Amino acid sequence: MRRAAIVSPVRTPVGRFLGGLRDVPVEHLCRTVVEAVLARSGVDPTAIEDVVFAQSYANSETPCVGRWAALAAGLPIEVPGMQLDRRCGGGLQAIATAAMMVQTGAADVVLAGGVESMSNIEHYTTAMRGGARQGSAMLYDRLDRGRERSQPVERFGVISGMIETAENLASEYGITREEADAYAAESHRRAASAWLQGLFAGEVVPVAVPQKNGEPTMFDTDEGVRADTTVEALAKLRPMMKDGVSTAGNSSQQNDAASACLIVAEDRLEALGLTPIGFLVGWAAVGCHPATMGIGPVPAVARLFAKTGLSWKDIGLVELNEAFAAQVLAVLKGWNWDERDKLNVNGSGISLGHPIGATGVRVMTTLLNEMQRRGVRYGLEAMCVGGGQGVAAVFERA
Secondary structure (H helix, E strand, O other): OOOEEEEEEEEOOOEEOOOOOOOOOHHHHHHHHHHHHHHHHOOOHHHOOEEEEEOOOOOOOOOOHHHHHHHHOOOOOOOOEEEEOEOEOHHHHHHHHHHHHHHOOOOOEEEEEEEEEHHHOOEEOOOOOOOOOOOOOOOEEHHHHHHHOOOOHHHHOOOOOHHHHHHHHHHHHOOOHHHHHHHHHHHHHHHHHHHHOOOOOOOEOOEEEOOOOOOOEEEOOOOOOOOOOOHHHHHOOOOOOOOOOOOOOOEOOOEEEEEEEEEEEHHHHHHHOOOOOEEEEEEEEEEOOHHHHHHOHHHHHHHHHHHHOOOHHHOOEEEEOOOEHHHHHHHHHHHOOOOHHHEOOOOOOOOOOOOHHHHHHHHHHHHHHHHHHHOOOEEEEEEEEOOOEEEEEEEEEO
């Protein structure tokens, strides 16, 4: 089977919820990264055979966002596109799906990515299609509603949201508030250090933000990184659940961003004049109980290692998305692996942010660039997924 090569991965800076990217629609974020991939790779646009994009909070403003991304970026109209959703794991699933297309010979070149504008997730009603004769109609917040309805109540009962699942793990694995705050502070320290050292310069493409008056301004830096975060400051925050461990400070953010890359058949690289940064070695997805969704990376990595024949001794860097500090610490215990000098070395969801559908590609982009700097052969990416899933993938440095 042909190997799937990763070429020219890029990402936008990550914007805070209702922050600097609040007025930038999904289609503009997509266009920004697709145009950057085309420019950096130098690929002939006619060589692209499909566009696969993840988005977890899609709506009819930008339906079938992969096709939108292709058209908005000026790709030939013959280039099709699709949209997929595996919640937090959607971006990584876009990579895997594109890779399967290449590995099976269905395509030679696929553009894969992910996008989310959580600032623009709308409110909606289910009561008006048939008309309402009288009375009030409920407007749902799609953002909150998507978390509340991540699983069928008839089977699992009411799970209030992702925070509850993190608290369940904290209780089960004995994670303390002090441990969670210490982890969160370190995440911000690492992300701030990475920016200070210029480590993200090669992967980030700025976003032009329209202004009411004058020229667009350029948004070029991750907005949620707090260099001055301390354990003492985090300790002052109130837990989100009574007597809980998780706070706004030791949990992932809500964000806006996009990320994309080319997935190319290895035997077509030379003819197309493309240089890869890495290869997808293997991936796996599993289900777990929705009430402890954050533990999904544990069985996902176990399945991945069983399929690839790799083990922890082969892995030089690990990117585990930080949905919650308590969840990360529980996963480390579940893995029976805790080498912090290899884990999220430049920060992750708590500091850099978690723009749901874009995160998996953002994480891979950061991971592959760090693998290049360190000369690491194999890097692992793992994601927990709302509703009770885990996704993991191993990448090899080119």
